[in-house]
Structures are given as structure tokens and as C-alpha cells.
Amino acid sequence: MNGLAVLQSTAWYPPYSLGGTEVYLEGLTAALADLGVVSTVLAPRHADAPLEYEHAGVRVETYPVNESPTREEFKFGRPHEGFETFRAHLRRRRSAIYHQHSWTRGCGPHHLRAARELGMRTVLTVHVPGVTCLRGTMIKFGASPCDGYVEAKECGACWAESRGLPQPIAKAVARLPLAIGQCARRRHSRFATALSARWLGAEQLKRIAEMIVHADRVVAVCQWLYEALAINGVPTDKLTLSRQGLSKADLGALKSVDAMRSSRESPLRLLFMGRWDPVKGVDVVVRALRLLSQDASVRLTICAVPAPAGEDAYERKVRALAASDRRIVIRDPVARKDLAATLAEHDALVIPSTGLETGPLTALEAQAAGLFVLGSRRGGIAELVNEADGAGALVEAADVTAWAQAITRLAALHAQGRLNLPGRAVRTMAAAAAEMAQLYGAL
Incomplete structure (x- = not known):
């Protein structure tokens, strides 16, 4: 070569x-x-x-x-x-x-x-x-995973519903003739954009x-x-x-995590790394933690990438949810040079995505560092997390109660000293x- x-x-x-x-x-x-x-x-x-x-x-x-x-x-x-x-x-x-x-x-x-x-x-x-x-999540009408097959009317309706139209109206709009949608696309208004649903699918x-x-x-x-x-x-x-x-560089750094790891004693230390974006689902974990009693021995650290200017409504909502719970700490995003040290401070990585992920790389990083991975039973997360090896578990996406139960089980394993996991071989x-x-x- x-x-x-x-x-x-x-x-x-x-x-x-x-x-x-x-x-x-x-x-x-x-x-x-x-x-x-x-x-x-x-x-x-x-x-x-x-x-x-x-x-x-x-x-x-x-x-x-x-x-x-x-x-x-x-x-x-x-x-x-x-x-x-x-x-x-x-x-x-x-x-x-x-x-x-x-x-x-x-x-x-x-x-x-x-x-x-x-x-x-x-x-x-x-x-x-x-x-x-078109929706960018592969979740059909925001409810269930889609197989990805593109059909102009159905995809147009799903996209229109994601923009705020009630589902019946979204489906009706997506049945309009293509010529109307094409013409509407040339207008700069919210109503015109909605009318272009079928054209966008095509x-x-x-x-x-x-x-x-x-x-x-x-x-x-x-x-x-x-x-x-x-x-x-x-x-x-x-x-x-x-x-x-x-x-190679990341694997070299992650091999040092076990030696760097701080005390494994309580509480269970959960880590989220991702974007401030609804599809990443960190609000699900925050809500789940708030369902647990205040004496539950669990902590959550959120290290999230800021949303673009003017698109921070989700971040503000989650921060407000977390503000009254001292068990939740919000930090800046993790720099690559600090990745190993950050992972060493935690016991488990949470990946609560509500959409279908194509990775994520954070799952591989956590596995290489010896962290338990608790993720949504969707997309690439389900492909990477093997529940049979005892080093990860899958939870129904967006189900706050199921996440609360999963965190409770994980806290119990941690209290029993059963989360002392070695780093695992991962794809390079x-x-x-x-x-x-x-x-x-x-x-």
C-alpha cells in the first residue's frame, strides 16, 4: 500500500x-x-x-x-x-x-x-x-425503531410530526401532490415547510x-x-x-485506567459522555435517579458537549431537573487527554440514547477501561454490549422506571464488589x- x-x-x-x-x-x-x-x-x-x-x-x-x-x-x-x-x-x-x-x-x-x-x-x-x-433518529414517529426503508409519504409524515404537527395532520400533509410540496419548499415560512413533507421524502x-x-x-x-x-x-x-x-493512542491511555482508578467503595459512580441533545437521552437517567430515594448510594456525572447557540433548550431543561439533586454533577466535556483519568473516577458508563446509534465509541472506550456499560436496547449500543459477559446491561430506551430499576440493580452489584471489572479487548x-x-x- x-x-x-x-x-x-x-x-x-x-x-x-x-x-x-x-x-x-x-x-x-x-x-x-x-x-x-x-x-x-x-x-x-x-x-x-x-x-x-x-x-x-x-x-x-x-x-x-x-x-x-x-x-x-x-x-x-x-x-x-x-x-x-x-x-x-x-x-x-x-x-x-x-x-x-x-x-x-x-x-x-x-x-x-x-x-x-x-x-x-x-x-x-x-x-x-x-x-x-429525514428525522435523523431512525425512530418512527418518535415511538419505535424503524427499519430505514425510505417511502416518500411515510417518511415525509414522520418528519412533519417531528416538526410539531399532530400525527394525523402530518400524514394528511404528506399525501399532498408532489407539485404542492415542491412549490411550498420555495417559500420561507413554517407552514410552507410543513407542506413540503412529501417532497422531502421523495x-x-x-x-x-x-x-x-x-x-x-x-x-x-x-x-x-x-x-x-x-x-x-x-x-x-x-x-x-x-x-x-x-x-492506538487511546488504547495505550486506557490501559492505565485500572492503576489510576480511585476507591471502588460506595457510592456507585455513573458517567455520561455525549451531547446536550434529546436523542442522547441523558434526561432519562436524571429522571431515573430522581425516582430513587435520596439515600440511594449513587452519583451521576454529566460531561456533555454544548448545543449550538440558540439550541440549548434541552440542556436548560435537564440542568433544571438536576439542580435540586446533589447526587448529580454537571461538568465540561471531557478532553481526549483527560479521557483515561475521567473514566478512572467512575464505575459505569450510561448510554441512554433514544435514537439508533451507529457506535458509540464511548462504549468501546468504557469497555477497554473496565467500566460497566449500561445502555439502551437500541441500534449500535445493543450490538456492542453483550449482557452475557456480565460487563454490561441493556435497558428499554426512554423507560424511566426501567432505568431506575437497572441503576438499583447495578448499585447492589457495586456494593457487593462485583463491578471490579478488568479492561476488555475491543476492536481497534x-x-x-x-x-x-x-x-x-x-x-
């Missing part, structure tokens, strides 16, 4: 943004370098970022994306401003393999198509439900069809996502399952990189 060049395209990248996909891609580029694959990262330019920079030994090139969609984008589906700069980056590296990791306005269908039009070999890794789900189908045409390979990072892509027509000879893994980014290198070679 020596000398093989790959252009890794993503909507966000460190140090200006740090989420699950960014951690994955940072680890992937490092592991690919060990195999002789040279990666260059291409990403929209953050407000504080230079035109080009180096991060963790990898060259990062950026291009401009206007903050708000223009009239031409909104009405006619044209690319964002600065797209020609993106295309110029592709032309300079057209001999490289193009590997896209996002499906957003700043790095999405237009970008994948541009690489294909320049004759580049293309790979798309799907990290989030939004490729198939556009989702169109984008999936274009994805199939423009991607030589499509990579799913979990089994349920693989199945959702397959049911929507991605051919099995294009579709690859390649799960996430932990980087080296394994994921080996799969990607093989895929690149086949192209």
Missing part, C-alpha cells in the same frame, strides 16, 4: 470540532499511515481555521461554505458558495481515492458527485442515520439513488445501518460492514484501517 493516496473528506475535523466521526477519522488516518497509505483531509473551513494546516501529522485542506443557504441553494438545490474551491482541491488530487465521511450541506451529495465526475474512485462511509432518515429517495450511482463502495459502521442501506437498494457488492475501533482502529486499505486496493 506504500504511496497510495486517499483524500478523506469530512464536514468537521479537529481541532476545530471533535465528535465521534472526527475521532474515528483521526484514528483512521493514523492507522492507515502505519500501512503506508497517505491521507489528506479536506473539510469546510471553520471560522478560526487557516486555508491549510497540519493536525496530528496529517495535512488538512479547507474550503469555504457560506453559513446560511442562498436562495439558489434553497430553491434549486445548487451547491453552497465556495463549491468551486472544493472542486479545485479535487482536481489537484484527482489521482487519489476520494473517501467521504459526511452527508451534509457542506460535505454531501454534491461533493460525492463532483469526485465521480472527475473520474475519481469514490468511497462513502455512513456514520449517521440521516443518510436514510428527495431523500433521489439522494439515495444518486449515492448508489456515485459511490464505488458504501461503508456502514454497524449492522443495523448496513441493513438499512441494503433495504434501500445499495447493492451488496458495493456495501461493506466495517465497525469502528479505538486508536488498526483492524478498521486494514479493511479500508484492502478496499482501497480493490479500487
Whole structure:
């Protein structure tokens, strides 16, 4: 693989943004370098970022994306401003393999198509439900997991319901002729947006069809996502399952957790790491803890990534819920350099997501560090947590009573000294990189 060049395209990248996909891609580029694959990262330019920079030994090139969609984008589906700069980056590296990791306005269908039009070999890794789900959660009408099959009327209705329409009205709106929805999409009002529900569902189908045409390979990072892509027509000879893994650097740090761990004596110390977002479900754990008596020997630490400006209603709601309970502590997000030390201070990681996760990496990190994992029985969490090994348990998502009962059982195990878990072997980014290198070679 020596000398093989790959252009890794993503909507966000460190140090200006740090989420699950960014951690994955940072680890992937490092592991690919060990195999002789040279990666260059291409990403929209953050407000504080230079035109080009180096991060963790990898060259990062950026291009401009206007903050708000223009009239031409909104009405006619044209690319964002600065797209020609993106295309110029592709032309300079057209001999490289193009590997896209996002499906957003700043790095999405237009970008994948541009690489294909320049004759580049293309790979798309799907990290989030939004490729198939308008709602972005894979939870049908907010009630039950969806298989991901895209149908214009049904998906449009589900999306409209998520925007506040009563379900019967949402379904009625989604049955309106496509022409009405297309016309409504061009108006800037809440009512017009609701009328575009069916059109949005049809556009989702169109984008999936274009994805199939423009991607030589499509990579799913979990089994349920693989199945959702397959049911929507991605051919099995294009579709690859390649799960996430932990980087060499993270694994090295996490091996030290047992030696760093503070007293395992009561109380049971729970940890949440995620975003302030309803789909992450931390309010469920807060409510569950409040159901327990005040003398219950349990503590919860919330280390959450702030929501974007103007979208902090959920954070404010959870903070208000937690304010009167001294057992709940809210801290800043955990920096990567502090991950091992933070895990060493806790006994169990809670992952109460209400939507379908494609990972999360936090589950692997906790397992590697020897923490018990208590997670929702949904999506990628259910794929990663094996209840039979005694190091994790699954709870019905959004069921506050079930979570309270699960926490009570966990506290009892902790009091009996049965949560003294060793770190476990987990999938590595080296394994994921080996799969990607093989895929690149086949192209």
C-alpha cells in the first residue's frame, strides 16, 4: 500500500470540532499511515481555521461554505458558495481515492458527485442515520425503531410530526401532490415547510439513488445501518460492514485506567459522555435517579458537549431537573487527554440514547477501561454490549422506571464488589484501517 493516496473528506475535523466521526477519522488516518497509505483531509473551513494546516501529522485542506443557504441553494438545490474551491482541491488530487465521511450541506451529495465526475474512485462511509432518515433518529414517529426503508409519504409524515404537527395532520400533509410540496419548499415560512413533507421524502429517495450511482463502495459502521442501506437498494457488492475501533493512542491511555482508578467503595459512580441533545437521552437517567430515594448510594456525572447557540433548550431543561439533586454533577466535556483519568473516577458508563446509534465509541472506550456499560436496547449500543459477559446491561430506551430499576440493580452489584471489572479487548482502529486499505486496493 506504500504511496497510495486517499483524500478523506469530512464536514468537521479537529481541532476545530471533535465528535465521534472526527475521532474515528483521526484514528483512521493514523492507522492507515502505519500501512503506508497517505491521507489528506479536506473539510469546510471553520471560522478560526487557516486555508491549510497540519493536525496530528496529517495535512488538512479547507474550503469555504457560506453559513446560511442562498436562495439558489434553497430553491434549486445548487451547491453552497465556495463549491468551486472544493472542486479545485479535487482536481489537484484527482489521482487519489476520494473517501467521504459526511452527508451534509457542506460535505454531501454534491461533493460525492463532483469526485465521480472527475473520474475519481469514490468511497462513502455512513456514520449517521440521516443518510436514510429525514428525522435523523431512525425512530418512527418518535415511538419505535424503524427499519430505514425510505417511502416518500411515510417518511415525509414522520418528519412533519417531528416538526410539531399532530400525527394525523402530518400524514394528511404528506399525501399532498408532489407539485404542492415542491412549490411550498420555495417559500420561507413554517407552514410552507410543513407542506413540503412529501417532497422531502421523495428527495431523500433521489439522494439515495444518486449515492448508489456515485459511490464505488458504501461503508456502514454497524449492522443495523448496513441493513438499512441494503433495504434501500445499495447493492451488496458495493456495501461493506466495517465497525469502528479505538486508536492506538487511546488504547495505550486506557490501559492505565485500572492503576489510576480511585476507591471502588460506595457510592456507585455513573458517567455520561455525549451531547446536550434529546436523542442522547441523558434526561432519562436524571429522571431515573430522581425516582430513587435520596439515600440511594449513587452519583451521576454529566460531561456533555454544548448545543449550538440558540439550541440549548434541552440542556436548560435537564440542568433544571438536576439542580435540586446533589447526587448529580454537571461538568465540561471531557478532553481526549483527560479521557483515561475521567473514566478512572467512575464505575459505569450510561448510554441512554433514544435514537439508533451507529457506535458509540464511548462504549468501546468504557469497555477497554473496565467500566460497566449500561445502555439502551437500541441500534449500535445493543450490538456492542453483550449482557452475557456480565460487563454490561441493556435497558428499554426512554423507560424511566426501567432505568431506575437497572441503576438499583447495578448499585447492589457495586456494593457487593462485583463491578471490579478488568479492561476488555475491543476492536481497534488498526483492524478498521486494514479493511479500508484492502478496499482501497480493490479500487
